[in-house]
Amino acid sequence: MSRIDRLPPASPCVARCVIDETSQLCTGCARSLDEIAGWGSASDDFRSAVWAELPARASRLGLKTRRLSWQGDTLLAETARRLSDEGARLIAGIWGASGELVRLPDAPCEVQIGEDALTLTLPDAALRLDSARYLTAFEIDRPDAPALIALAVPVGRAFRDRPAALTALGQDEAALLSRNAGGMRFDLGLGRRAARFTVRCDDALAATLARATGTNWPDHLSRTGLPLRDASPVRVIETPCLRLEIDAAIPMPDGTSPSGPHTHLLPDHIAQGLDTPPTVPMPAGYVATALILPAS
Structure with a gap:
């Protein structure tokens, strides 16, 4: 395992922070406001669980570009x-x-x-x-x-x-x-x-x-x-x-x-x-x- 894989799960942020009014999800990373605000102090398990949900959310939002974990x-x-x-x-x-x-x-x-x-x-x-x-x-x-x-x-x-x-x-x-x-x-x-x-x-x-x-x-x-x-x-x-x-x-x-x-x-x-x-x-x-x- 490399030193990089010992790091916490990366943030999904792509610096395009706009909240969709209907879903209340970010149209850049597909996270909720609570998930974004709490990301810095969240556990690795929580971050990994959010990452697992992002592909389906991105599909619902119609996002053409999705950051991978x-x-x-x-x-x-x-x-x-x-x-x-x-x-x-x-x-x-x-x-x-x-x-x-x-x-x-x-x-x-x-x-x-x-x-x-x-x-x-x-x-x-x-x-x-x-x-x-x-x-x-x-x-x-x-x-x-x-x-x-x-x-x-x-x-x-x-x-x-x-x-x-x-x-x-x-x-x-x-x-x-x-x-x-x-x-x-x-x-x-x-x-x-x-x-x-x-x-x-x-x-x-x-x-x-x-x-x-x-x-x-x-x-x-x-x-x-x-x-x-x-x-x-x-x-x-x-x-x-x-x-x-x-x-x-x-x-x-x-x-x-x-x-x-x-x-x-x-x-x-x-x-x-x-x-x-x-x-x-x-x-x-x-x-x-x-x-x-x-x-x-």
Whole structure:
């Protein structure tokens, strides 16, 4: 059991505190005023009992986004369980710049849950998810599709260092995949709070990118786009609490994405400034670190 799982049950609050006049329940967390007022001094058994009632209450209120009670090892185990299904996907990044971890049929998959971290390794992708105390899980309904899980952190835990130009980060000493482990890593300079899109290079590509460092996104693509596509380096997407590595060929601009793990880098989408797709609204005050979609 991790140190996080020894904490009391988390508060269901999502900082959207509006009471429904009919039910007298909060339209953010689905608790009553008495439950909200007494939460700080309530016993763990009482808190757990309230959590057990919240899904039914949220359904009656018509809430599309519901906070889940997962913490620590429970959060890691639930994530691993969902990703063990063939065809399930984890998407990390922002709208237009993301990596997708997809487990194909018969693909070997190694899962390890250690001290406050989940590591999942496929032949061409690897994930490390750290279960920090502030990592929060939400279930979000989607029109005409099964609900997804969003792993999120408070806005105050989002990235503050946001390079807006191609930036050399030095040697990658935290590599999960073996290709070019320890090689030079570059941040493509998206300048976003929710994710960093980086690449780990061999010496030849590193030399090419080094000559374009300091050039703003997306201007440097005129010099780096073709070399990046041709080399298909390991893409390393980092979000608060998560690192995802993808080692799959980058398709031609008019090609189709691989059915297995792959990345997207779409300047027109990135320019919209969205952290998540328009159909996945996050509660105010939270930034998504990953989306988990069930197998279709």
